[in-house]
Amino acid sequence: MPKMIVSVDGVVIKEVQLTKDRTTLGRRPYNDIVIDNLAVSGEHAVFQMMGSDVYLEDLHSTNGSYVNGKAVSRQLLQNGDAVEVGKCRIKFISDVGADNVAMMAETIAGDLATLTPAALPPSALLANAVSAVVKIVSGVAAGRELPLTKGVTTIGKPGVAVAAITRRQQGFVIHHVEGSACPLLNGAPFGVDPVVLNHGDLIELAGTQMQFVQA
Numbered sequence: 700m701p702k703m704i705v706s707v708d709g710v711v712i713k714e715v716q717l718t719k720d721r722t723t724l725g726r727r728p729y730n731d732i733v734i735d736n737l738a739v740s741g742e743h744a745v746f747q748m749m750g751s752d753v754y755l756e757d758l759h760s761t762n763g764s765y766v767n768g769k770a771v772s773r774q775l776l777q778n779g780d781a782v783e784v785g786k787c788r789i790k791f792i793s794d795v796g797a798d799n800v801a802m803m804a805e806t807i808a809g810d811l812a813t814l815t816p817a818a819l820p821p822s823a824l825l826a827n828a829v830s831a832v833v834k835i836v837s838g839v840a841a842g843r844e845l846p847l848t849k850g851v852t853t854i855g856k857p858g859v860a861v862a863a864i865t866r867r868q869q870g871f872v873i874h875h876v877e878g879s880a881c882p883l884l885n886g887a888p889f890g891v892d893p894v895v896l897n898h899g900d901l902i903e904l905a906g907t908q909m910q911f912v913q914a
Contacts, residue, residue: 700718701716701717701748701753701791701792702714702715702716702792702857703715703717703732703746703782703789703791703792704789704790704792704853704857705788705789706787706788706789706790706853707734707736707786707787708786709850709851709863709865710863710876711853711863711876711877714857715731715732717748717753719731719748720747720748721745721747721748722746722748723742723744724743724744724745724746724789725739725740725742725743725744725758726739726740726741726743727742730742730743732789734784734785734787736785736786736787738762738784738785738786739760739762739784739787740758740761740762742758742760743758743764743784743785744756744757744758744760744782744784746776751793753775753776753791753793754775754776755771755773755774755782756772757772760784762784764782764783764784765782765784766781766782767780767781768781768783776791776793777791777793778792779791779792830914831846831871831911831912831914832844832845832846832847832912833845833854833864833902833909833911833912834909834912835907835909836908836909836910837907837908838906838907840907844912847866849866850866851863851864851865851866852864853876854902854904854909855876855882855904856878856904856905857877857878859878859879859880859905860877860878860882861875861876861877861904862874862875862876862902862904863876864911865893870895870896870913871913872894872895872896873889873893873894873896873902873911874889874890874891874892874893874894875889875890875891876891878905880904880905882903883901883902883903884896884900884901884902884903885900885901886901886903896911896913898911898912899911899912
């Protein structure tokens with residue numbers, strides 16, 4: 700079943716499973732996904748399910764809807780697509796079960812989220828790239844490396860344990876975002892307060908071990 704991971708200013712605020720033919724998004728309280736932000740129109744956009752396909756349709760909003768940085772009026776969504784409305788960023792996951800099993804990291808927000816996506820040139824993205832990755836060392840995704848090129852990257856299994864790695868000028872920090880399972884850093888639990896990451900640190904999250912690697 701497809702779902703949306705919703706974040707504002709780099710913080711995950713909700714997860715919404717798409718169970719209806721039409722799931723509305725907007726600032727007004729009667730929407731299925733309510734975003735209380737002046738940059739979001741009262742009736743901003745709608746997610747339409749047609750069989751196994753999910754379409755995003757902009758409802759003539761004031762500030763527009765974006766998919767992967769491109770303004771759209773109607774767009775078929777692909778797994779992993781990033782939908783942006785105002786300061787809200789929504790990660791589309793087409794198959795929740797596959798996402799949980801694979802233990803994939805979902806980049807849901809960044810330092811550039813407050814800029815207009817359409818105005819962001821590729822050179823700006825390259826300029827913000829960093830030489831740090833999270834390497835998965837156990838589980839079905841062992842060996843995969845996840846580049847930390849965004850301001851905030853979340854890792855984990857939604858509903859079980861999710862942590863966020865944030866890039867700062869001095870380096871990287873990690874903190875617990877959601878879930879009842881306690882994440883570990885080098886065998887010690889960490890919570891919502893940011894903890895500095897060092898090269899070689901081992902992260903354990905929802906039964907999967909990862910290593911922070913920085914050049």
